[in-house]
Amino acid sequence: MYHPHDESAAASPRERGAVSPDAGADERQIEGALRPRALDEFVGQQRVREQLSLVLHSAQRRNRAPDHILMSGGPGLGKTTLAMIIAAELGAPLRITSGPAIERSGDLAAVLSTLQEGEVLFLDEIHRMARPAEEMLYVAMEDFRVDVVVGKGPGATAIPLDIAPFTLVGATTRAGMLPAPLRDRFGFTAHMDFYTPEELELILHRSAGLLGAPLEEDAAREIAGRSRGTPRIANRLLRRVRDYAEVRGDGRLSLDTARAALELYEVDQLGLDRLDRAILDVLLHRFRGGPVGLSTLAVSVGEEAETVEVVAEPFLVRSGFLARTPRGRVATPQAWAHLGLTPPPDAAFGAAAANGASPAGQPGGVATP
Ligand SMILES: Nc1ncnc2c1ncn2[C@@H]1O[C@H](COP(=O)(O)OP(=O)(O)O)[C@@H](O)[C@H]1O
Numbered sequence: 001m002y003h004p005h006d007e008s009a010a011a012s013p014r015e016r017g018a019v020s021p022d023a024g025a026d027e028r029q030i031e032g033a034l035r036p037r038a039l040d041e042f043v044g045q046q047r048v049r050e051q052l053s054l055v056l057h058s059a060q061r062r063n064r065a066p067d068h069i070l071m072s073g074g075p076g077l078g079k080t081t082l083a084m085i086i087a088a089e090l091g092a093p094l095r096i097t098s099g100p101a102i103e104r105s106g107d108l109a110a111v112l113s114t115l116q117e118g119e120v121l122f123l124d125e126i127h128r129m130a131r132p133a134e135e136m137l138y139v140a141m142e143d144f145r146v147d148v149v150v151g152k153g154p155g156a157t158a159i160p161l162d163i164a165p166f167t168l169v170g171a172t173t174r175a176g177m178l179p180a181p182l183r184d185r186f187g188f189t190a191h192m193d194f195y196t197p198e199e200l201e202l203i204l205h206r207s208a209g210l211l212g213a214p215l216e217e218d219a220a221r222e223i224a225g226r227s228r229g230t231p232r233i234a235n236r237l238l239r240r241v242r243d244y245a246e247v248r249g250d251g252r253l254s255l256d257t258a259r260a261a262l263e264l265y266e267v268d269q270l271g272l273d274r275l276d277r278a279i280l281d282v283l284l285h286r287f288r289g290g291p292v293g294l295s296t297l298a299v300s301v302g303e304e305a306e307t308v309e310v311v312a313e314p315f316l317v318r319s320g321f322l323a324r325t326p327r328g329r330v331a332t333p334q335a336w337a338h339l340g341l342t343p344p345p346d347a348a349f350g351a352a353a354a355n356g357a358s359p360a361g362q363p364g365g366v367a368t369p
């Protein structure tokens with residue numbers, strides 16, 4: 001089973017296909033080398049960069065720790081990279097932990113009480129933190145205080161402990177899962193979007209330079225187009241193409257080499273991988289294009305609902321293959337076409353509903369029985 005957020009427990013990208021947005025264990029090391037270190041080096045996300053730059057610089061002018069920062073966006077879009085950049089731009093030490101690592105409030109108290117003044121605390125997958133720890137985090141974020149509970153039962157007392165002013169940088173793939181009181185305590189939320197093919201090309205050229213790989217223009221364009229708008233995937237495909245060029249070719253990363261390598265790794269023209277194709281396949285063949293509920297769809301492809309929702313769906317929706325309607329997931333005409341199929345005359349089309357051609361819940365062209 002594959003968990004989208006727990007990188008240590010995630011199946012290797014090879015098992016999941018080359019375009020899984022999650023990093024495998026050995027991949028994280030390589031990623032470290034490719035990470036931009038300064039805001040200026042960070043490609044794309046123009047708005048987020050500008051906003052962030054303002055937040056950081058104004059805090060520095062006032063000589064205070066900046067507001068807490070929340071980053072939301074799918075896996076591989078640069079949240080961890082940005083957290084590291086925030087600390088670097090502030091010249092502050094960085095402490096890294098994650099929601100799943102905080103099982104008890106005591107785990108969090110141990111981290112909070114040892115923070116230095118101005119330190120940046122990066123809390124990855126913050127939506128997966130244990131509930132009791134959340135309450136403690138509220139107080140820490142607002143008042144820079146933790147209440148340490150001593151003893152048990154009726155005799156237990158809470159001893160307030162001051163902690164150093166710090167900046168929390170939270171990252172989540174599911175902002176909607178954060179309780180409102182937690183969300184409200186962030187002064188700034190950065191929404192990370194998918195990258196354009198042009199931005200991915202820039203990232204690819206930058207990475208190729210760092211890897212010393214001679215990447216040609218049209219090869220970069222080809223790889224960018226198949227990277228699902230995700231830098232992590234772009235960097236991974238680049239390495240696959242480089243491997244292929246070294247072993248089977250003359251070392252040059254040309255368009256032909258790129259195509260042959262991507263073919264070998266089953267990444268199609270649009271970057272759809274096996275999970276994406278399985279979802280479309282099930283949706284079209286078993287459910288006649290939908291609508292079908294998320295959990296039913298997930299069970300049918302043997303994945304967890306969260307994986308389907310966080311990893312596959314956003315890209316399928318953005319590519320115009322799938323629409324979320326109040327009645328469930330619906331395949332678009334484009335999805336039928338991509339799989340070379342003709343939709344049945346009574347097929348529901350999410351595209352019409354999604355682009356507003358008909359009221360939500362009443363997909364166009366469907367006579368609701
Ligand atoms: N804007 C960007 N510019 C250049 N490289 C990026 C950018 N965003 C992400 N990357 C690269 O993609 C990889 C994954 O980014 P990461 O920050 O780990 O994603 P996330 O934490 O959102 O899953 C990193 O190796 C990083 O080098």
Ligand SMILES: [Mg+2]
Nearest residue numbers: 079080081124
């Ligand atoms: Mg990360």
